[in-house]
Amino acid sequence: xxxxxxxxxxxxxxxxxxxxxxxxxxxxxxxxxxxxxxxxxxxxxxxxxxxxxxxxxxxxxxxxxxxxxxxxxxxxxxxxxxxxxxxxxxxxxxxxxxxxxxxxxxxxxxxxxxxxxxxxxxxxxxxxxxxxxxxxxxxxxxxxxxxxxxxxxxxxxxxxxxxxxxxxxxxxxxxxxxxxxxxxxxxxxxxxxxxxxxxxxxxxxxxxxxxxxxx
Amino acid sequence: xxxxxxxxxxxxxxxxxxxxxxxxxxxxxxxxxxxxxxxxxxxxxxxxxxxxxxxxxxxxxxxxxxxxxxxxxxxxxxxxxxxxxxxxxxxxxxxxxxxxxxxxxxxxxxxxxxxxxxxxxxxxxxxxxxxxxxxxxxxxxxxxxxxxxxxxxxxxxxxxxxxxxxxxxxxxxxxxxxxxxxxxxxxxxxxxxxxxxxxxxxxxxxxxxxxxxxxxxxxxxxxxxxxxxxxxxxxxxxxxxxxxxxx
Numbered sequence: 001x002x003x004x005x006x007x008x009x010x011x012x013x014x015x016x017x018x019x020x021x022x023x024x025x026x027x028x029x030x031x032x033x034x035x036x037x038x039x040x041x042x043x044x045x046x047x048x049x050x051x052x053x054x055x056x057x058x059x060x061x062x063x064x065x066x067x068x069x070x071x072x073x074x075x076x077x078x079x080x081x082x083x084x085x086x087x088x089x090x091x092x093x094x095x096x097x098x099x100x101x102x103x104x105x106x107x108x109x110x111x112x113x114x115x116x117x118x119x120x121x122x123x124x125x126x127x128x129x130x131x132x133x134x135x136x137x138x139x140x141x142x143x144x145x146x147x148x149x150x151x152x153x154x155x156x157x158x159x160x161x162x163x164x165x166x167x168x169x170x171x172x173x174x175x176x177x178x179x180x181x182x183x184x185x186x187x188x189x190x191x192x193x194x195x196x197x198x199x200x201x202x203x204x205x206x207x208x209x210x211x212x213x214x215x
Numbered sequence: 216x217x218x219x220x221x222x223x224x225x226x227x228x229x230x231x232x233x234x235x236x237x238x239x240x241x242x243x244x245x246x247x248x249x250x251x252x253x254x255x256x257x258x259x260x261x262x263x264x265x266x267x268x269x270x271x272x273x274x275x276x277x278x279x280x281x282x283x284x285x286x287x288x289x290x291x292x293x294x295x296x297x298x299x300x301x302x303x304x305x306x307x308x309x310x311x312x313x314x315x316x317x318x319x320x321x322x323x324x325x326x327x328x329x330x331x332x333x334x335x336x337x338x339x340x341x342x343x344x345x346x347x348x349x350x351x352x353x354x355x356x357x358x359x360x361x362x363x364x365x366x367x368x369x370x371x372x373x374x375x376x377x378x379x380x381x382x383x384x385x386x387x388x389x390x391x392x393x394x395x396x397x398x399x400x401x402x403x404x405x406x407x408x409x410x411x412x413x414x415x416x417x418x419x420x421x422x423x424x425x426x427x428x429x430x431x432x433x434x435x436x437x438x439x440x441x442x443x444x445x446x447x448x449x450x451x452x453x454x455x456x457x458x459x460x461x462x
Binding site: 084085088092094096100119120125129132133134135136137138139140141142143146 | 230231232235236251252254420432434435437439440447450451452453455456457
């Protein structure tokens with residue numbers, strides 16, 4: 001079971017990631033900021049345009065990509081201070097193999113702490129392949145509910161390219177994170193997500209209509 | 216009673232978690248299907264079950280005995296036989312010889328193939344009996360390489376059955392088979408049902424839904440759903456899909 005430490009399941013504290021280009025005259029090419037807390041178990045939908053930083057956010061949350069500043073606390077533990085091989089015991093990132101990026105490990109593992117738990121508290125699903133034909137969607141959604149019932153936090157990133165993707169988000173997610181314009185906006189329900197101007201721009205007119213039809 | 220049990224099986228390859236935590240049990244005499252999308256961890260689980268991959272943690276019990284980490288041949292001796300996704304037959308041997316070299320009694324007396332083939336009728340009778348059970352009665356004298364793809368698949372199952380296993384593990388049995396071949400294989404596996412315990416990893420859902428007593432759906436290295444085909448079909452999204460009309 002998930003630890004009952006009382007600490008929020010995930011806390012992003014003044015988290016910032018900056019990518020720069022050039023050695024002498026450094027030029028900022030990407031910036032993402034996040035500051036939010038999710039206390040208890042739940043299912044959170046993450047949406048946002050390509051290149052907005054969803055994957056970078058997930059990498060920071062699961063400890064593979066170190067933030068430029070700020071902290072990621074998973075059930076009260078700073079995941080970037082946990083031994084590399086044990087970080088997925090706290091927060092696990094499910095993605096396609098082509099999505100995996102590797103980062104330099106700057107601190108030797110010997111100076112890092114072991115994970116306080118065996119099984120992940122936070123489960124991040126990065127654009128899982130949903131196909132209405134094969135029926136797996138139903139099993140996957142039930143599995144998210146099971147993890148939630150066990151006291152875990154499920155974070156689901158989805159690119160709504162078909163209306164059933166919106167149906168999935170509406171059905172399963174209890175709150176949303178919109179990653180756009182270098183920031184992460186916390187939204188309490190599907191209706192407030194669809195009301196966001198940046199979300200409507202990202203969806204385009206046709207998908208926005210499909211989203212509104214679900215409200 | 217559970218004949219095969221996996222409990223908390225966790226496997227990682229370097230930095231990558233392949234099986235996060237697999238828990239499942241297969242009852243004696245049951246045909247248990249394992250399905251899941253590509254890359255879900257089905258084959259790794261199969262390889263862990265049959266001893267080719269050692270789990271980082273967790274237990275695999277065969278008839279109550281923990282066999283996790285034992286070598287494949289040690290697990291095979293305890294009564295678990297497997298087939299492979301890629302066929303592993305002796306191409307130049309006849310169908311009968313392929314089966315014969317897998318017979319426990321034959322193996323006990325060593326590997327002098329020529330002498331055995333020429334000399335001992337009891338082995339060839341036993342091999343023929345196994346061949347008949349998979350529908351290859353008339354093919355005993357034909358080289359494995361001259362058999363059709365579907366027949367080779369059946370022969371591979373015969374080789375596994377020759378070991379007189381308690382558990383037969385089939386890895387993607389329909390892979391490479393056309394519609395006809397798949398139907399014939401379904402008939403064959405259907406005829407074995409109830410005679411021994413079968414664990415079949417399969418991506419062809421129609422095949423599993425029509426044959427399996429229970430199914431475990433593996434995804435992200437975990438069992439994400441389990442139940443009888445009928446129970447799994449209750450799900451609203453499953454009803455909307457092709458899967459809803461199977462069985």
